[in-house]
Amino acid sequence: MTVVPARAAMVPAGTNAPRLIGQPVARLEDPPLLRGEGCFAGDVSFPHQLHMRVVRAQVAHGRILSIDTQPARARPGVVAVWTAADVAEVPPIPFRATKVQGLEAYCQPVLARGVVRYVGEPLAVVFANDAYAAEDVADLVVPEIEERPALLDAGEPPREFEPGRDTEPTVIRKGYGDVAAAFAAAAHVIELDLSVGRHSGVPLECRGAVARYDASRDVLEMYGAAKKSHWNRDEMARMLGRSPSTFHLYEGHVGGGFGVRGELYPEDVLVCVAALRLRRPVKWIEDRRENLVATNHSRQQRHRIAAAVDAEGRILGIRDQFFHDQGAYVRTHGARVADMAAGLLLGPYRVPAYEVAGHFRLTNKTPAATYRSPGRYETTFVRERLMDAVAQKVGIDAVEVRRRNLVASAEMPYARPLDALGTDVVLDSGDYAGLLGKALSRAGWDDRKAEVARRRASGEIVGLGLGMFVEKSGLGPSDGVRLTVDPSGCIELVTGAGSVGQGMETALAQICGEALGVDYRRIRVVRGRTDQIEFGNGAHASRVTVMSGSATQIAARAVREKALAAAAEMLQADPADLDLVDGRVVRRGGGARASVGLDEVARHLHPSSRYIGRRPPGLSAEGWFYSDHMNYPYGVHIAQVRLDPGTGMVHVERYLVAYDVGRAVNPMLIDGQIVGGLAQGLGGALYEQFTYDAQGQPLATTFADYLMVTAREMPDTVDVLITEDAPSPLNPLGLKGAGEGGTNAAGAAVAAAVDDALGRPGFVTALPVSPARIVAALATARTGAAS
């Protein structure tokens, strides 16, 4: 018997088109990027452009007494110097609302008004004819600031933000079940105090924005957009009092997104205001020091979590109180990261009762928002630490405690009485225990354990750890795609989604190519341009392949139907006897008999064609896909580490990421997403951290301080297992997003492996893992052994 994979059902019946979905085809994006012919924000220039330089606060908290701009204004080549008074009519940066109320008063003005709240906050802007001159002149802007004490710990009691408001804008509360009863009935209660440090996406390309106002067409344009071009355009249009249809954003190449790039920042608004007022193009390119203090931070949370378990280690209830360090202002995500942390903390486990209070608090640090796997990297660390502690308490191993608590595949779809991002948390599909088994088998878990034990006996400090997680992807509500076949047979796919370098053009072209019956290399993907498509929800939250991919399939099938109907006229055939193969409409089983190319069909449907009649012209269609719920990919991370007894450094020897993505459109791209995501997860687990001194001065303002993983720090062996066991029932292709699973459980798995290496369960309580603490622990162990 031949087993036909489920995906075969997705290919149009009777087609013999080559399969594209599931193939690791080469990327469409690569050639210009390899040749140095890309177009990143810094590569965009216009004649007679001005250069903007931002004057930033040098103190973490204080009252602005004055800002002397006269010396700067007097310099040749300086066109304007602005402070808050010059942009008084511009509203603060808005956020994407959820049901959380009362955040508006905490939004950031585009230039500081009266008070500075973090080092790096924009105080003034200088516009000059030359970028070097603008930077020189910015140094001549002298603010006089009366310093106030900086609040740097979100765990401290809130202070006054402004009269009548304190630094805790909201507390996110969620829960269900009888938590008190669960704790009363528990055989054991396990309590932990766990922290995750302050990290950020830190794309290799700093931000950039270039605006120009074309008075001849009354159109304002901004280049350097990314991620959320339509939302940013709509919001900035409102802020500037312009019609959205006279204001367009252009996403070119984007040098990495990771959550932080493409959000709406003060600088985006300022270049647009300046282009309108000064009537010259205005270019702003962030430098790296600015990037590390001005672009969104993320992650920093402290959790006090407790589990009630029965004698066998089955969870009866979880109670969590956490402190989310939002930094100085509410940014574009509002309280979403804290909301996701609260709503998604439980991961793959069955938890009968749950209660969480997430204290969303402001401090005098760079404002925070999302970074790859936001709210999940943090809570997976916390939850998996908790599971390891439960195992320790009841005397079972890390695998067994998870097996006893996993939601079973028979329970899918599994509705938790919780919401996150305003949608009910319904785990749509999954075989968590199945993937755990596959991961252990792929990693050779038992052999690894034996090897680690052997090496430990010979004096090495080695350990194994694992973490399980549930991701979320495919955030709705909608996305659309417009497909057009031009008279040469070339296909243009316009999407409201964006690209931050992940390969979405290739993935969409594969889906389109398979559904339509054309070579994916004949498809040109246009994205991130508000002038090309009216609506779009952008590229974030692992949503593009799910949402725009589904819309692409719908549009491609519609174009295919149109093409077959038109070709039927041309070939005098029944459309049911026709097929579309490699860009030509052919008769099924017709061998070399007459066929027509898509180019000919497009010309047949051209408005000037004598055959067009009264029907709408053109070989094109729109496809829209809607989704009310997110879907939930899931995975397992397994780490093997070796500790250096001299330095306390953690070397990751082997790493496995097993990830079920429902259906893999391009396994090569997914593997790339997972390994790249892992590098960021490991960075957060071991190296990366924004630290501050007692006055709130940031201490990580260069790449010599903010340490990111290099080729040397990657594990000696990285293995990726991509599975398709649980296609999502929420979209026709069964897709789930693949962008964040490589990052999610890295902190959790590394922490467990470090514990194991030290033989100290529960040792790691904070990320990044501190080498100094490891050295101290090893010294204590030696002293203990000697005494």
Added chain:
Amino acid sequence: MSEREIVLTVNGVEHRVRVEPRRTLVDTLRETIGLTGTHVGCEHGVCGACTVLLDGEPVRACLMFAVQAEGKAIRTVEGLATGDTLHPMQQAFMDHHALQCGFCTPGFLMLAVGVLERQPDITDDEIVDMLSSNLCRCTGYVNIIKAVRAVAAQGRVA
């Protein structure tokens, strides 16, 4: 600040340009000469996105002034391909999916080409050391290492 006229030889072509002595090589390549393939990632010599070859040696173009490069043979990513044919290192990066956003890619290409031209018998471990001098935030390096090892194994650069 007063400008100086210098001649820079980039990818075999001479460019006569006027620059301030303080103007960096990378800004001169990008803004004055128009070769924007070389990228600026940190301006303090850590990330390597601006790596170009100077008389065959990989250097950080953000850490030197244009006036210091006069008289040297400068090679940038724009000079790697021959017409429609990609350089073997570019082809290997494509074949091994060694790039995602592509921002760090020109720096990695120039670094790897420069080192392999001078050291064709480089070992696998030395390749990891060499590549650890540049930063990539997308790929996790595994595929970059594979691509460079493949080119080294075939001896296609020297």
